[in-house]
Amino acid sequence: MGVVTPRAATSRAATPPKQDRSRATRRRLLESAVACLAERGWSGSTVSVVAEHAGVSRGAAQHHFPTREDLFTAAVEYVAEERSTALRAITPAGRAEAVASLVDLYTGPLFRAALHLWVAASNEPQLGDRVAELEGRVGREAHRMAVELLGADESRPGARETVQGLLDMARGLGLATLLRDDGARRERVVAQWARIVDEALG
Amino acid sequence: MGVVTPRAATSRAATPPKQDRSRATRRRLLESAVACLAERGWSGSTVSVVAEHAGVSRGAAQHHFPTREDLFTAAVEYVAEERSTALRAITPAGRAEAVASLVDLYTGPLFRAALHLWVAASNEPQLGDRVAELEGRVGREAHRMAVELLGADESRPGARETVQGLLDMARGLGLATLLRDDGARRERVVAQWARIVDEALG
Numbered sequence: 001m002g003v004v005t006p007r008a009a010t011s012r013a014a015t016p017p018k019q020d021r022s023r024a025t026r027r028r029l030l031e032s033a034v035a036c037l038a039e040r041g042w043s044g045s046t047v048s049v050v051a052e053h054a055g056v057s058r059g060a061a062q063h064h065f066p067t068r069e070d071l072f073t074a075a076v077e078y079v080a081e082e083r084s085t086a087l088r089a090i091t092p093a094g095r096a097e098a099v100a101s102l103v104d105l106y107t108g109p110l111f112r113a114a115l116h117l118w119v120a121a122s123n124e125p126q127l128g129d130r131v132a133e134l135e136g137r138v139g140r141e142a143h144r145m146a147v148e149l150l151g152a153d154e155s156r157p158g159a160r161e162t163v164q165g166l167l168d169m170a171r172g173l174g175l176a177t178l179l180r181d182d183g184a185r186r187e188r189v190v191a192q193w194a195r196i197v198d199e200a201l202g
Numbered sequence: 203m204g205v206v207t208p209r210a211a212t213s214r215a216a217t218p219p220k221q222d223r224s225r226a227t228r229r230r231l232l233e234s235a236v237a238c239l240a241e242r243g244w245s246g247s248t249v250s251v252v253a254e255h256a257g258v259s260r261g262a263a264q265h266h267f268p269t270r271e272d273l274f275t276a277a278v279e280y281v282a283e284e285r286s287t288a289l290r291a292i293t294p295a296g297r298a299e300a301v302a303s304l305v306d307l308y309t310g311p312l313f314r315a316a317l318h319l320w321v322a323a324s325n326e327p328q329l330g331d332r333v334a335e336l337e338g339r340v341g342r343e344a345h346r347m348a349v350e351l352l353g354a355d356e357s358r359p360g361a362r363e364t365v366q367g368l369l370d371m372a373r374g375l376g377l378a379t380l381l382r383d384d385g386a387r388r389e390r391v392v393a394q395w396a397r398i399v400d401e402a403l404g
Contacts, residue, residue: 039325040325041245041321041322041324041325042243042245043243043244043245044325112324115321115377116321118377118380118381119243119317119318119321119380120243121381122243122314122380122381123241123242123243123246128381131381132381132382135381135382136382139378158394158397161390161391161393161394161395162394162395162398164387164390164391165371165391165394165395165398167374168371168374168375168378168391169367169370169371169374170374171373171374171377171378172369172370172371172372172373172374172375172376172377173370173374174374175317175320175373175374175377176341176370176373178320178321178324179320179323179324179330179333179334179337180334180337180338185366188363188366189363189366189367189370191363192360192363192364192367193363193364193367195360196364196367196398196402200398
């Protein structure tokens with residue numbers, strides 16, 4: 001594909017092309033898993049459907065992810081990591097912007113995919129424990145980052161619960177978004193609660 | 203069944219037994235629909251499954267609810283009405299109790315059933331519009347009751363958004379409850395947010 005410059009050739013020598021391809025395939029499968037879950041829900045998202053969406057053979061997909069549960073928990077973990085990376089890149093100008101960024105985490109196709117996985121997990125014992133463990137880990141990470149973005153002092157009584165409640169509110173706003181586009185309402189709620197949280201955190 | 207007293211005989215004459223039975227069957231179907239949705243999700247909840255759960259023939263079920271969408275939107279509407287009735291029966295001692303009662307609306311099997319319906323509706327066009335309409339109606343009713351229970355003065359700037367954000371938080375807490383029983387965490391968040399809302403509403 002195109003001309004290989006000496007620099008690219010060196011970097012390709014350091015990372016074998018086969019490993020590169022394998023990593024790209026894995027990433028494509030995870031992105032397709034998220035897209036399928038968000039668009040078709042759990043019952044419509046089999047490994048075959050995801051492999052086809054990713055343009056990968058079923059065998060190659062199973063080489064990366066032996067079971068459907070492996071594929072989808074890895075997909076949500078991947079989503080969570082992408083969201084953390086995106087959040088880390090933010091340097092909010094103030095608490096209002098920090099609150100808006102946190103709420104944004106819970107809307108869009110990434111949250112939608114996670115929601116489908118949670119609902120499916122609540123009825124699928126093989127999936128339940130893994131998703132609960134993953135959700136606990138993701139939740140702790142989101143909390144840690146929220147504390148940092150908001151500059152919250154958790155030694156103050158109530159500060160921890162204020163931040164937790166804010167993340168719960170963000171999750172509830174994401175759920176409301178699932179059915180109808182209520183961006184205008186969401187903005188008003190977020191603006192008011194940014195003021196309230198700012199005051200509560202001192 | 204048993205001895206019919208004169209009083210009962212009179213009331214049965216006023217309301218024909220056939221209509222009574224029909225109403226009881228309808229109610230049993232709606233309760234079974236909620237139970238099936240909460241336990242098995244949308245894909246596992248067909249009209250046949252619900253009819254069997256209710257101990258009703260498939261034909262009788264279809265007499266009441268011609269389509270699957272009819273049955274499940276009626277079920278969520280029934281749930282919403284039951285919740286409204288329960289809320290109306292509450293006379294909270296203060297705002298903290300009001301907040302706790304509102305949050306309770308969003309946990310338990312009723313919310314769980316509604317959540318399954320929402321997620322299914324986001325992927326099923328026939329269901330989507332009806333559920334969005336229903337959700338809008340239920341949401342407005344929940345808001346109206348929250349304003350009343352909290353004694354909020356919506357003419358004050360920000361009061362409306364404060365109440366809305368609280369209901370979004372309750373929804374988010376309900377979603378967190380889906381995967382793991384975090385009753386202790388929930389109680390701490392609710393206690394802190396009750397204080398915050400009390401102050402914000404003045």
